[in-house]
Amino acid sequence: METDFVAWLTARLPADRRLEVPLGDDAAVLRPPAGRRTVVTVDMLMEGTDFILRADCPPRAVGHKALAVSLSDLAAMGARPEAAFVAVALPRHGGEALGREIELGVETLAAAHDVTLAGGDTNAWDGPLVISTTAIGSVAPGAAWRRDGARPGDLIVVTGAFGGSLLGRHLAVVPRVREALAIAARFPVHAAIDCSDGLSLDLARMMAASGTCGVIRLADVPIHADAVRRAARDGGTALDHALGDGEDFELILAMPPEAARALVAAAGTPPLDLPLSVIGVVEEGAGLVAETGAGVRSPLEPRGYVHDFGS
Amino acid sequence: METDFVAWLTARLPADRRLEVPLGDDAAVLRPPAGRRTVVTVDMLMEGTDFILRADCPPRAVGHKALAVSLSDLAAMGARPEAAFVAVALPRHGGEALGREIELGVETLAAAHDVTLAGGDTNAWDGPLVISTTAIGSVAPGAAWRRDGARPGDLIVVTGAFGGSLLGRHLAVVPRVREALAIAARFPVHAAIDCSDGLSLDLARMMAASGTCGVIRLADVPIHADAVRRAARDGGTALDHALGDGEDFELILAMPPEAARALVAAAGTPPLDLPLSVIGVVEEGAGLVAETGAGVRSPLEPRGYVHDFGS
Numbered sequence A, B: 001m002e003t004d005f006v007a008w009l010t011a012r013l014p015a016d017r018r019l020e021v022p023l024g025d026d027a028a029v030l031r032p033p034a035g036r037r038t039v040v041t042v043d044m045l046m047e048g049t050d051f052i053l054r055a056d057c058p059p060r061a062v063g064h065k066a067l068a069v070s071l072s073d074l075a076a077m078g079a080r081p082e083a084a085f086v087a088v089a090l091p092r093h094g095g096e097a098l099g100r101e102i103e104l105g106v107e108t109l110a111a112a113h114d115v116t117l118a119g120g121d122t123n124a125w126d127g128p129l130v131i132s133t134t135a136i137g138s139v140a141p142g143a144a145w146r147r148d149g150a151r152p153g154d155l156i157v158v159t160g161a162f163g164g165s166l167l168g169r170h171l172a173v174v175p176r177v178r179e180a181l182a183i184a185a186r187f188p189v190h191a192a193i194d195c196s197d198g199l200s201l202d203l204a205r206m207m208a209a210s211g212t213c214g215v216i217r218l219a220d221v222p223i224h225a226d227a228v229r230r231a232a233r234d235g236g237t238a239l240d241h242a243l244g245d246g247e248d249f250e251l252i253l254a255m256p257p258e259a260a261r262a263l264v265a266a267a268g269t270p271p272l273d274l275p276l277s278v279i280g281v282v283e284e285g286a287g288l289v290a291e292t293g294a295g296v297r298s299p300l301e302p303r304g305y306v307h308d309f310g311s
Helices: A002-012 A060-074 A095-112 A179-185 A197-210 A225-234 A238-245 A257-266 B002-012 B059-077 B095-112 B177-186 B199-210 B225-234 B240-246 B257-266
Strands: A019-021 A028-030 A035-048 A078-093 A116-125 A130-139 A153-161 A192-193 A213-217 A251-255 A276-283 A289-290 A296-297 B019-021 B028-030 B039-046 B080-091 B117-123 B131-140 B156-158 B190-194 B213-217 B251-255 B277-285 B287-291 B297-299
Touching: A002 B059, A002 B177, A028 A078, A028 A192, A035 A060, A035 A296, A060 A078, A060 A095, A060 A179, A060 A192, A078 A095, A078 A179, A078 A296, A078 B131, A095 A116, A116 B190, A130 B039, A130 B080, A130 B131, A130 B297, A179 A251, A179 A257, A192 A197, A192 B028, A197 A213, A197 A238, A197 A251, A197 A276, A197 A289, A213 B277, A225 A238, A238 B002, A251 A257, A257 A276, A276 A289, A296 B019, A296 B225, B019 B240, B028 B080, B028 B117, B028 B257, B039 B059, B059 B095, B059 B177, B080 B095, B095 B117, B177 B251, B190 B199, B199 B213, B199 B240, B199 B251, B251 B257, B257 B277
Parallel strands: A035 B117, A078 A116, A116 B039, A213 A289, B080 B117, B213 B287
Antiparallel strands: A019 A028, A028 B039, A035 A130, A035 B028, A078 A130, A153 A251, A153 A276, A192 A251, A213 A276, A289 A296, B019 B028, B039 B131, B080 B131, B156 B251, B156 B277, B190 B251, B213 B277, B287 B297
C-alpha cells in the first residue's frame, strides 16, 4: 500500500534544518539559504532505456544513478546540493520492495552529499519502472556556471577520464559535486557542462551556446581504461569511445588559461584528487575541431547519445 | 529529435524576471523572492493509470492536468506558484507531436497563474506516456498551511462541490490557487489539504496528521451534479460519490469557527466566487464520524483512491 511505503519512508528520514515542512504534507517547505539563488534540475530515467533491472543492475543502483545524474547537473552549475525529490512509477507486482531498494540507493547518495530528501510521489502501474528526480541546490547570485560563457582563448579542462561507461560506470555515477564546489571557490570558470551524452557532443553544446569553436587536442583526451576495453572488444578506437560514449558524468569547463593551468597544478589534493586535464582551447568560430599531435586540424563531428523520436 | 524539441520549447518561452538562468542549461537558476520559503511538490501521471489518451482526453488536456495537480498541491499549502518543470517519457513513434501538445496544455495553465516554465527533461522510449511535474512556489515563513494543524473546535470548510469527477472534471482540473491566496491573506487557517483521492480519505489524512476526529455533517456535503449523474448510472448514492470519488481538487480547510463563518459569508466576490461550505467540525479523538440531519452519529470509513501494490 502506498500509505505503508510513505510511512516507512517518513520514519527513515532524519529531521533537517532546511525543512520547515518535511515529507508527508501536500508539498515540502524549504528554508532557502539567505542571499543565494535556487538551482533546480529534473531528470527522468526509464527501465529498458536508461537501465535494465538485472543482477548487475539492482534497484539500489538505479536509485543511486537517478539522484547522481541530477547532482551531476547541480555540479555542472557550480551549485551546492540542498534537497531532492523522487517520483516513481513502480510495477504493481513487487513494486513496494522495489521502491524500498530504490529509496535506499537514493538515501545513501543523498547522505554522502548532505542532501535532504524532502518529498516525492509514489505510484503503482502496469508499466516498467520510471523514476524522476528533482534536485534543488543553491549558488551565490551571478555565480552559477552557465554553458554559454566560454570565450576565445579559454582552455578546456575536464575532470576524470572518458569512454566505456557502459561497462558499469554509467550506473555507479560519481557526481563531481565536491570537486565543482572546490573549483568554484578557488578558480574563475567561464562555462561548464557535465558529460552526460558524450564528451564531443556535450562540448559542442557548450560551444554552440557560447558562439565559439572548440579545438580538442586528441592526444590530450584522458581515456578511461573502460574505453580501451570496449575498443578491444568491438574493434573501434578507445579515443572514439572517449569522445562519444557519454554517461561519464565528468565536468567540462572553459576557463581563463592561467586559471586552467593553476587548477590542473592543484590536482592531487582532496577533493581534487582526480585527473584534471587541459584537452583543448576555445577559439572564434563554431563547432568542433580535432587537432592531432602533429598539429593537423580537421572538423570533428560531435557524437553521443541523442534521445531521438520516430517520425 | 530531442534538440529540435528543446529549441522549439526555448523559443516559445518568454523571459521571466524570476530566472537568472532559464531553460536550456544543465539546471535552471531561480531568484527566490526575498524573505519567503520555497515550496516544492512533485507529481507523476502515467498513461493507462491516470489518463487514457483518446478523443475526449487529448494530450493538451494531459499537460493541463499534470501541472494542475501540482498547482493544487501548492494551493493546499497556501503558497504562491512561481515556477514549474516538466519531465516526460514520450512514446518513440509520434512522441514529438505529442510532446508539443502536452507542452501547450502546460503552457496555457502556467500563463494563467503567472508560473514560469523553467526546465524539464524530454525523453523517448517504447513505453506509454509518463509525465512528471515539479512545481515551485513561495510562502511567508511559518505561513504554510500544513495538514497537521487542525484543532478541536475548528470547523471544516470546503471549496466547490464533490463527486463524479470521472465524468470529465478529473481532466479539466481547476487548481484553487487564487482562492487559496485570497483566503490566506484574510483568514486564519489551521490545516489544509487538497482533495485528490477522495473527500473522506483526504479529510481522514488531515485528521490523522492532526491527531483529531473529523465529524462530517452529511447533509452539508456539497454534492456535484456529476455525482448525481454517476449515481443515476450505477445505482449508488450521490453522497457516496461525493465522499469517495476523489480528483475533485478542491480545498479542505480546518479553521477557527468565527473565521470559517466569515469566509463562507465572503463567498461570491472574486476570486471567492465559488461555493464555500462548512461540512463539519473537528473534535478530540481520531478518525471520521458521519452525522445525519437528525443528529445520529456513526463511524465513517474513509474511502478513496489508493495507489496499491500487488503483494
